[in-house]
Amino acid sequence: MQTKIVLTEDEMPRQWYNIAADLPSPLQPPLGPDGNPITPEMLAPVFPMNIIEQEVSTERWIDIPEEVLAILSKWRPSPLHRAHALEKALGTPAKIFYKNESVSPAGSHKPNTAVPQAWYNKQFGIKRITTETGAGQWGSALAFACALLGLECKVFMVRISFDQKPFRKLMMATWGATCVASPSSETNAGRQILAQHPDTPGSLGIAISEAIEAAVTDPTGSTRYSLGSVLNHVMLHQTIIGLEAKKQLAKVGIKQPDVVIGCAGGGSNFAGLAFPFVNDKIHGAEIEVIPVEPTSCPTMTRGPFVYDHGDTAKMTPLLPMHSLGHDFIPPPIHAGGLRYHGMAPLVSQAIIEGLLTPRAIDQLECYESGALFARTEGIIPAPETNHAIAAAIQEAKKAKEEGKEKVILFNFSGHGLMDLVGYDNYFQGKLTNYALPESEMGNAIRELDALPKPKVVRTGKW
């Protein structure tokens, strides 16, 4: 009974898949504060031009550089597992497969984009990369990539996480990165906020502002900023997940899955697994593709498709996306990576085109599903990943009711070894669900009324 389907290094994909080439409607550009499209040149102080070119590219296939492949091959191709034990526990006729991205040294899918981002920066002559991080998942992945490529890495970490969750900060330090609590006294943005609110817990919005400022104000011009999700080039780099999964399913004689599932915060692990299958769907395949979010932060299921800022402080351009409003503050659920007000423009547009069927699931059902997974399949999942597992279990139960031998594929985006406190709270009965009141959501979204609206031409029939 084979439980693990592997690929050799020779079978690793040599190109990333760019869904921008295949979406029925063209992706709409980011806008500046004046409502006019942002040009690549305007982004040049923030990102290196080779990454900006990827961000705006509509080429279907983009070569993965050899050196990037060599580093990724330290843990890739990642295994695809058949969840026999979980299937048995559920008594389902469905075949459940999961792509195991927890095998990376940082414990998640994040290094899939951290490594190429660091590599392109290095190629462009950049010496130092800045970024922000919430709980530290992305900051630690970028620290890892910079260590391997010999770049300096500076991470602005939201103060409350910096103080309360020391472990990912220690991972960054072990990989040689500098991590400071945000707001810090190192930037104008940070100093201003500290002057007004010396005891602020910080926010991702403030940390983004500091990281961008630290990049664009370096007098040597050799610093750039890096983002771990949301943007097009990040989705691109993650497609190696789905491209591998397709080859692995083919090895066990499966032409295509019936259902593809990923949790979605900014959207990158979901897109990474799903987009190669969405391509098949655009070209006629019958596949249900489900991005899963928490009911407490229902960006895709209840947020409108609008132009909105990526950060609270409105430092970023306006992006066409599903959003709960840039000042929306999600309830304190344990899946920190899914507490984001927006959604990647590429994922958002695929939703509008009818290619995806988003789903929101409550926190308690997610932990229940994650605990069942840990006790059957043996790997302790990250709280974010539990959302994908919960949806897979829902689908497996549905297949049982329908008596169908469906093939369900989900992304096991990361392990939960740094997130055990959430499980402890769950087992002790301390966790609750957070259904978002209409009033709170409305307040956040009404703010968006003044912003330009993205146009969508629905051409697909799915």
Add this chain to the structure above:
Amino acid sequence: MQTKIVLTEDEMPRQWYNIAADLPSPLQPPLGPDGNPITPEMLAPVFPMNIIEQEVSTERWIDIPEEVLAILSKWRPSPLHRAHALEKALGTPAKIFYKNESVSPAGSHKPNTAVPQAWYNKQFGIKRITTETGAGQWGSALAFACALLGLECKVFMVRISFDQKPFRKLMMATWGATCVASPSSETNAGRQILAQHPDTPGSLGIAISEAIEAAVTDPTGSTRYSLGSVLNHVMLHQTIIGLEAKKQLAKVGIKQPDVVIGCAGGGSNFAGLAFPFVNDKIHGAEIEVIPVEPTSCPTMTRGPFVYDHGDTAKMTPLLPMHSLGHDFIPPPIHAGGLRYHGMAPLVSQAIIEGLLTPRAIDQLECYESGALFARTEGIIPAPETNHAIAAAIQEAKKAKEEGKEKVILFNFSGHGLMDLVGYDNYFQGKLTNYALPESEMGNAIRELDALPKPKVVRTGKW
């Protein structure tokens, strides 16, 4: 440039290698308190008979049950990596390879024996397994194995670790095991100690006593005890590591390594990698085989080969081993897994036979080596594993001085994601070396004078 050498599931070893068949002198039996050999029947209340049979077996090859292989294949065969980046940083002509045991769901080599131990117990009709754990590495591995095999698992965890290191306890809970602080009020041994010392931090010795008592006093007779290192059957189960490594080296055209290295606390990860190569050495191959220990707990390099108890409370039989004395209390270094007064009898005897060249390394050199490894190879090592890395780096530097293209192989026994506080202390300059004063060591060892002495017949020429 290939950095990772993998095997398919079909290439997994189907048998474990038992070095007891090949050691020049026969292994001497454990002794009871009266100085007479322990019989298998005397161990029957503690271990299931199928494991006792393995413990005393001198068969060279022992079949791995199919169901055990199926579970191990969730993460095995583990990858063998060529450490190109570390070699480059050291400027060494040596080729450094490491076997990556950190890819298991528990993060170390421990599940290699936890899974078969749980399986043999289940085959024997046992419903519940007890064990002790210090920092929690072994307890979490056994909890993992019991979850997958549907057995109950009860872990007695040394109180000071239970209070100060909550994360592995939470791993055990997530896998459904029951973990209590030791001494507990659940056993006579625990209650007695609590009555005398209500504030005791506990010890591994006390926890062993409680776990054994909890197993042997179960009125239903369906509980047994399990140990994660030291014993012969544990070394046996770990040999899958070295057997895989041999096949992997052969795939890149290497007939045998020049140097084989592993850190050694109880001895199991070292033995697991090394014993298949020691077999080659017994049959004429020129290989230097190095078990590495901390200078603060120099069992192999300064402790005599004696009959001693495995635990402080003298609950276990007398085992023929290198020991610093069963009441020796090692300094509080961060590599908790290497703070053990004794050494596996099979490893101890191989030392006496001249097959191994043990080495002790200071804590600071180990952390320096581990940090260099993390920043070049990208994986954060466990503090225990840093000892193997430090020795590999010493050997690589020696190869550079000698201008030799040596092949160095070491066991990357586990990742350090649950041990980041040690790195933090190291980077902050808070750690020191602990050279053990002769006087302290002597006191512990003089206690042993009253015990019987094991006999050794040296027949090998290495």
